Amino acid sequence: MEPVHIPTNFTDAGKILGMFPIRNTVEAVALGIPTLMLLLSILPFGLVWNLVGCLIVIVPLCGFALMGIRDYSLLTFVRVYWNWRRNRKILIYGGETAICPRKNACRI
Template sequence: MNYEVYHIPTNFTDAGRVMGLFELRNLVEAVLLTLPALYLCIAFLPLDLTPKIIVTLTIIVPLGGFGLIGISDDSMTRWLGSWWKWRRSRRIILFRGEVRK
């Protein structure tokens, strides 16, 4: 018997990911989340430079991390779409088994 041996590279799951960790969709969502917040912090905080940088980083880093990681290993827009679909199609079951909208 002649079996062909296929070697699977260690980084085969890294395709389509940024730095091998984050999906491109999550990266775009994180950037779209953080850019408006960054602009608002830089433009409207009435602080000197060092406190402004500290406050901005305190807001931007968790927001960007949340955007990169997503919710339950899904991107936020995909999760929000699933949640919205569930929210629109849910029903209340009454005592007699009737469905009320």
């Protein structure tokens, strides 16, 4: 049997520049363009200082959106976090009582 050579970039199919998933790239563009337009309309400086101010805000924002959080895109992470916050329960057993954040959320 002949050995098969698997290239190092065989999993780069759904990525932009081989690094960023398409969903993260779309989210970065969707966050970056409106923020850029808003900042250009709000900032009262000259053109050069407006661009510098926009870059100070846009580059970290889009970089964070491109990287994502724990292999999730930003919107997916927000959805997972929101579901966790909504469905969490605090249960402390101290004899016969349970302390819950919402009524009828914890049952013993």
